[in-house]
Every structure is written in structure tokens, then in C-alpha cells.
Ligand SMILES: Nc1nc2c(c(=O)[nH]1)N[C@H]1C(S)=C(S)[C@@H](COP(=O)(O)O)O[C@H]1N2
């Protein structure tokens with residue numbers, strides 16, 4: 001059979017060239033698109049994430065943390081390269097029937113372009129994958145042209161082919177890098193029709209968010225300055241406003257949502273559906289509030305707890321227009337994420353478009369995210385697109401995977417600074433958080449929990465759901481000793497001593513550390 005004969009021609013060197021073309025396609029796509037949904041791997045990674053069985057995702061989060069996401073991304077890259085290589089192979093085999101070299105090169109490029117276009121929905125960006133793949137095919141033609149399963153060239157020629165291929169790959173990488181700039185400016189002209197382009201900066205690599213307008217920026221700066229003033233001065237401890245805010249989400253590549261195309265709908269058990277766009281939200285009277293977030297998946301003394309000043313509007317100013325009738329609500333997002341919780345919690349919710357005086361960074365949910373006071377981080381849905389009112393309870397993304405992360409949060413006092421100076425003075429410090437219950441006091445023991453002393457506490461920041469800082473200084477007793485920290489929340493309830501790990505309802509216990 002003729003078809004079988006063709007397939008038999010896919011020998012080792014052929015496969016190597018096809019594989020290189022696949023790598024070139026993925027690399028080229030990355031060069032033009034960067035870490036955006038127009039990178040061919042992004043949709044593949046997101047399919048992997050959403051189709052992965054819950055138990056694997058849970059395992060990944062529990063034991064691998066961020067590495068789980070990197071593994072996922074690695075798998076997606078491998079899979080995309082494989083698919084692209086197969087399409088190159090198919091392209092060469094189809095093109096060969098035309099017995100013309102030009103056409104041989106055309107089909108692999110066409111197939112890869114169609115593939116990239118299908119994945120990213122962008123004909124222009126798909127060129128970033130197709131052109132480098134075509135270049136590798138052209139450079140490796142000798143090997144692909146082989147008859148009867150043998151390469152047309154000798155071994156040296158083969159090596160030369162591989163070297164040419166690599167050089168070509170690099171050259172085209174460089175070319176697509178230049179291409180990226182022109183493509184990026186192209187894209188921003190297109191974007192500015194509907195909106196100011198915020199993705200613009202991301203294509204050129206630096207994702208600095210834009211400041212809010214002058215008035216809002218000034219108000220925010222003033223509040224942040226006051227908060228910094230209020231922060232306890234402990235060496236190697238962040239203040240009350242986090243400098244680097246943690247980031248947790250299900251995406252290997254975050255969604256790019258255009259503010260001009262963004263809409264938020266209130267649906268489900270409502271009298272009438274309501275939809276607002278970004279302009280409307282920005283026209284409403286802005287408020288600023290501090291709000292601390294903590295991820296249910298972090299360890300007891302982990303670092304996935306941070307505080308920022310958020311700018312936006314009360315969520316009910318939008319939701320009330322729909323006249324909601326249900327007891328529960330499901331928030332849905334552009335990345336396919338969804339979380340459910342009681343309607344009561346929504347009443348104090350906030351729609352944030354600003355963070356520390358700037359528009360939300362893409363990683364934190366641009367253009368608009370939800371903030372739901374007192375609840376675990378996972379409920380604070382980023383890239384928010386839909387508020388669905390429900391009559392009955394339903395499970396959120398993480399609850400389907402075994403977590404109980406709706407909240408309210410557990411009380412915690414962290415120990416993130418232990419400084420010993422040359423005079424044997426010890427300085428301890430950290431942040432304490434109990435959601436909307438607030439923090440009443442933090443106590444420190446330096447004898448393993450036998451006796452307790454009240455720590456210094458920062459004045460509360462304006463806001464219903466904000467952490468406080470604590471500090472404690474004492475003279476080193478001259479022998480190793482065990483420091484233990486515990487908080488009491490605003491209702492007078494002591495942080496539970498019983499230890500449990502993060503899965504499924506958040507870590508509990510008292511943080512302790514041995515000091516020598
Ligand atoms: N759309 C969307 N929103 C999301 C998530 C997500 O994966 N997708 N992750 C949640 C989780 S688990 C946490 S802890 C917080 C973290 O917010 P941050 O990344 O701004 O710190 O976002 C929540 N909102």
C-alpha cells in the first residue's frame with residue numbers, strides 16, 4: 001500500500017527534524033505571545049488542569065504546591081510539541097504527493113498554523129508558531145526528502161542538517177522576537193478601539209499595572225502611608241501592606257481579559273438579570289478598603305497570607321439591581337473557576353478593580369475581582385464574570401476536590417521574624433489574622449508554653465477583614481528555648497491548639513520555634 005510506504009519513510013532522522021520543528025513552533029509561539037493565552041501551550045495547560053481528576057489536583061496542591069503547576073505546564077509543553085511534530089510529519093507526507101519542494105514545506109507550515117490558530121484563536125499569533133516550524137522543515141529538507149526510508153544525505157550531511165536546523169531555529173527565534181514587537185503594537189491598536197490596551201505592556205514583557213486616576217491614587221497613597229506609619233518596626237518583617245502579594249490560582253498561564261470586553265452578569269434566582277461593564281463600575285463612587293487574604297491550602301506558618309489596599313465598589317450595589325431571591329451564590333470567572341458560599345457573606349462583598357493605588361495586576365484578577373470578607377482566599381474570585389444566585393447549595397471548584405475552603409478563616413498568629421542582636425536581645429514578630437472576628441491579642445511564650453506574655457500589637461487598620469502585626473522583645477536566657485505564639489480573636493476565643501494540616505479546612509495549631 002502506498003500510504004504505508006509513506007509512513008515507513010518516517011525514520012529516525014525524519015522524526016528528529018519533525019520534533020525540532022515542533023519545538024520551534026512552541027518556542028516561536030512563546031516568543032511572540034509570551035505568557036498569555038495566545039501562547040499555544042496555554043489552552044493545552046488549561047485543558048489539562050480542568051480535566052485532571054480531583055484527587056490528582058488535590059495531591060498536587062498538597063504535596064507539590066507550585067511544583068504541581070510547573071509539572072502541569074511541563075506536560076502541556078511536551079504534549080503541544082508532540083502534537084505539532086505530528087502535524088509537521090503529516091504536512092510533509094501530504095506535501096510530498098505534489099512532488100514539489102516548495103509545496104513540501106508549505107503543508108507543515110499550514111498544518112501548524114491551523115493548529116496554533118485553533119488553540120489561540122489568533123491567526124496573527126499563530127504565525128509565530130508556523131514560521132519557525134516551516135524554517136526547520138526547510139533546513140532539514142534533506143532528511144525529509146529521503147526515499148525508501150533512507151536519508152538522501154550521508155552521515156556528515158545529516159549532522160550538517162541538524163546544525164543548520166538548530167541555527168535556523170535560533171535565527172528564526174530572533175526574527176520572531178522582532179516580529180513580536182510589531183505584532184504587539186498591532187494588537188494594541190486593535191485593542192484601543194474598544195478599550196485602552198492593558199495587555200499591551202504584557203506582550204512587551206513588563207506587566208506593570210497602570211495607576212488609578214490621580215484622585216484615587218492620591219487617596220490610596222495616603223492610606224498606605226498611614227498604614228506603613230502604623231506598622232511595627234521589626235527587622236526582616238514586612239509591614240501592614242504586603243510588598244509582594246502571594247498568588248494562587250488554577251492557571252499555568254493567567255487569562256488576559258480586556259477591560260473593554262469585560263462584563264459582569266448577575267444571573268440565576270433573580271427578578272431580572274443585570275449586566276454591567278467596566279466603565280459602569282469605574283463610574284460608580286469608589287471606596288478604598290484594606291483586606292487580608294489567606295489561602296486555605298497554606299501551612300500553619302506559611303507565606304500565603306497578605307494584605308493590600310483595594311479600591312472598588314460594594315458588590316451589592318450591583319447585585320441588588322437584580323433583586324436576588326436565593327440563599328446561596330456562585331461566583332464564576334473567566335478561567336472557568338467557580339466558588340459557592342452563603343448569600344449572607346456576599347452582603348459585605350466588594351468588587352475590586354484597584355490594588356494599592358494601581359489597577360489590578362493581571363495575576364490578581366484584572367480587570368475586576370471579588371473580595372468576600374472573613375472567608376478563605378479561594379472565595380475571592382479573580383477575573384470575575386458572573387454572580388449566579390442559587391436556591392440550593394452547590395460545590396465550588398475546590399469543594400469538588402475535597403476542600404472545605406469557604407470559611408470563615410481560622411485564627412492564626414505567624415512567627416516570621418526571629419532576630420538576635422549582638423547584645424543577646426531577641427526580637428520576635430509576625431502577623432495575626434482572624435478574618436472579620438479581628439485580633440484581640442497575641443501572646444508569646446518563651447518556655448514552650450508554660451508561661452505567656454502579651455505581645456505588642458499594631459493599631460487596627462481601617463477595614464473589616466484585616467490582619468495586625470505583633471512584636472515581642474526579651475533578653476536571651478542563655479540556653480536553647482522554645483518560643484510559642486498564639487492569638488485570641490475579637491470574640492475572645494483563643495486560637496485552637498490542636499494541630500491539623502491544611503487539607504481540607506485550613507491548618508490549625510500554635511506556631512512554635514526552637515531558638516538556640
Ligand atoms: N478566577 C480565579 N480566582 C481565584 C483563584 C483561581 O484559581 N481562579 N484562586 C483562588 C485562591 S485558591 C486564592 S488563595 C486567591 C488568591 O488570590 P491572589 O492570587 O490575589 O493572592 O484567589 C482565589 N481566586
Ligand SMILES: [Mo]
Pocket residue numbers: 248294295296297377378
Ligand atoms: Mo487558596
